[in-house]
Amino acid sequence: MYLTKDEEALLRGEEGEAKRLAMEILVALGDIYGAERMVKVDSVHISGTSYTSCGDAGIHFLSRLVRSGAKLAVPSTLNPVSIPLNRWRELGFPERLAAKQLEILSLYKLMGAAGGYTCHPYLVGNVPRYGSHISWAESSAIVYANSMLGARTNREGGIGALASALVGLTPLYGYHLAENRRATVKVEVEAELIDALDYSLLGYAIGELIIDGVPLIAGLPSQAGLDELKAMGASMATSGSIALFHALNLTPEAGLMKDEGLPKLTIDSSMLKQVREKLSSNGGLTVDCVALGCPHLSLSELKRIASFLEGRKVKEGVRLWLFTSEGIKRLGEEAGYVDIIEAAGGRILTGGCVVHTPLEEIGVEVLATNSAKAAHYCLSLHEVKVCIGSLKECLEAALTGRWVY
Amino acid sequence: MGLLSLELRGRVVSKGRGVGEALVSKKPLSFFGGVNPKTGLVIEEGHSLKGYSVKGKVLVLPRGKGSTVGSWVLYELSINGLAPSAIINLEADPIVAVGAIIAGIPLVDKLNVDPFEVIENGDMIEVMAEGRVGVVRVHKGG
Numbered sequence: 325m326y327l328t329k330d331e332e333a334l335l336r337g338e339e340g341e342a343k344r345l346a347m348e349i350l351v352a353l354g355d356i357y358g359a360e361r362m363v364k365v366d367s368v369h370i371s372g373t374s375y376t377s378c379g380d381a382g383i384h385f386l387s388r389l390v391r392s393g394a395k396l397a398v399p400s401t402l403n404p405v406s407i408p409l410n411r412w413r414e415l416g417f418p419e420r421l422a423a424k425q426l427e428i429l430s431l432y433k434l435m436g437a438a439g440g441y442t443c444h445p446y447l448v449g450n451v452p453r454y455g456s457h458i459s460w461a462e463s464s465a466i467v468y469a470n471s472m473l474g475a476r477t478n479r480e481g482g483i484g485a486l487a488s489a490l491v492g493l494t495p496l497y498g499y500h501l502a503e504n505r506r507a508t509v510k511v512e513v514e515a516e517l518i519d520a521l522d523y524s525l526l527g528y529a530i531g532e533l534i535i536d537g538v539p540l541i542a543g544l545p546s547q548a549g550l551d552e553l554k555a556m557g558a559s560m561a562t563s564g565s566i567a568l569f570h571a572l573n574l575t576p577e578a579g580l581m582k583d584e585g586l587p588k589l590t591i592d593s594s595m596l597k598q599v600r601e602k603l604s605s606n607g608g609l610t611v612d613c614v615a616l617g618c619p620h621l622s623l624s625e626l627k628r629i630a631s632f633l634e635g636r637k638v639k640e641g642v643r644l645w646l647f648t649s650e651g652i653k654r655l656g657e658e659a660g661y662v663d664i665i666e667a668a669g670g671r672i673l674t675g676g677c678v679v680h681t682p683l684e685e686i687g688v689e690v691l692a693t694n695s696a697k698a699a700h701y702c703l704s705l706h707e708v709k710v711c712i713g714s715l716k717e718c719l720e721a722a723l724t725g726r727w728v729y
Numbered sequence: 730m731g732l733l734s735l736e737l738r739g740r741v742v743s744k745g746r747g748v749g750e751a752l753v754s755k756k757p758l759s760f761f762g763g764v765n766p767k768t769g770l771v772i773e774e775g776h777s778l779k780g781y782s783v784k785g786k787v788l789v790l791p792r793g794k795g796s797t798v799g800s801w802v803l804y805e806l807s808i809n810g811l812a813p814s815a816i817i818n819l820e821a822d823p824i825v826a827v828g829a830i831i832a833g834i835p836l837v838d839k840l841n842v843d844p845f846e847v848i849e850n851g852d853m854i855e856v857m858a859e860g861r862v863g864v865v866r867v868h869k870g871g
Contacts, residue, residue: 381802
């Protein structure tokens with residue numbers, strides 16, 4: 325691929341070993357994918373930050389970068405980690421895991437990462453503009469940035485995104501180019517969509533059918549909001565590897581798409597029911613953990629949860645874990661939502677992720693969630709039973725300790 | 730070194746030099762879940778290389794597959810002194826490419842001759858991945 329004089333100098337190591345290594349990674353990726361040149365990025369989001377993903381190898385590598393004086397060139401947020409940063413000790417997370425995890429975060433901090441520890445960086449200050457080139461990892465954030473914001477990113481891995489953060493560049497290919505952002509299939513939605521759960525199931529069904537195309541989705545209600553579309557996108561990137569969708573009248577690039585000649589498929593309520601059955605155990609179970617916030621909860625979701633819980637009590641012995649970012653929690657405190665939730669026995673967890681939580685070590689056996697993504701990964705990565713339901717069904721399970729759906 | 734030497738050329742994906750015995754599989758390998766980073770042994774069920782050590786070998790594979798955590802497995806192998814000395818791919822994939830670069834393992838792909846036609850297990854292979862064009866020397870019967 326073509327490199328400018330400045331980029332060649334970086335690759336020769338003239339600005340230090342960390343930037344040389346970053347350039348070597350980006351040039352290799354660019355060559356593999358057939359990029360003609362690099363493009364500047366103005367926003368990065370880095371995944372693979374949890375100790376359960378990168379392990380001791382990650383600590384070793386980050387330490388090496390820090391020792392060589394590495395500093396991030398672009399404002400960069402970080403993905404959630406293996407422990408809820410605000411209350412891991414109180415909830416009985418293992419000390420050894422926490423120590424390793426905190427070491428990783430301190431290494432990122434030394435390089436100038438902005439933290440955030442969330443899968444919704446776009447809600448807490450890392451907000452790329454329409455059409456801008458960015459380098460994001462974390463599949464749910466990628467699909468949100470591409471589809472909802474019209475920013476342009478490929479599906480970066482954690483190390484590729486870190487390399488971009490070090491030099492402020494990414495190879496120009498894939499979803500950075502307009503021709504690759506065109507819809508490849510039209511999806512007609514005939515299913516009834518009421519709760520965010522329905523959107524989560526819909527996204528999962530679309531991902532299973534399309535795997536890695538760009539769907540143009542018609543038939544979504546005009547009131548579908550951030551929470552619903554965030555849930556839908558996260559699921560598409562779970563069952564498939566979708567990085568971009570267009571939804572008619574809802575997303576910024578949808579109006580540019582032509583649907584002539586596109587293959588069509590239709591999704592109805594029975595298909596959503598099938599996904600729900602596949603990802604969920606039957607009723608009659610005793611639930612010991614209700615986990616909401618995959619992707620991390622928004623302010624409006626915190627409000628809905630607070631409204632439901634006001635004046636009620638979570639059943640003794642049931643954990644109600646609400647995963648979000650520190651930024652959204654602060655807003656929720658100001659608004660009074662957090663006090664209501666905590667008084668009812670709910671626990672707001674910041675910086676953590678249900679999927680990366682060592683559920684077995686903490687003693688979780690039956691987990692309820694409203695997220696197809698959380699259900700999918702908890703079933704494949706953990707030895708737990710999973711129940712999937714709407715926000716209201718999950719909160720009712722937290723009050724009764726029973727799953728009846 | 731052996732009776733016959735061949736010289737092949739390919740694209741440099743990860744720079745460096747490495748020498749070792751060839752370990753060949755036409756089946757892609759996932760480093761995450763497929764290779765134990767603490768022993769260097771291939772553990773993927775049903776894989777033709779199962780039970781072999783990758784330590785010091787020149788791996789000849791079509792490409793990698795599987796989770797992005799695979800990059801970290803290559804890095805951990807190298808910290809533990811168990812890394813392959815080089816990798817030859819038909820076409821490199823991003824997971825193995827990134828892992829090889831951070832671990833300092835030379836990687837070349839897109840050779841001018843199909844490596845599966847000319848390289849067999851046990852051949853002694855030299856990989857010189859410097860600049861843009863990499864050179865692979867195959868010593869048969871090594």
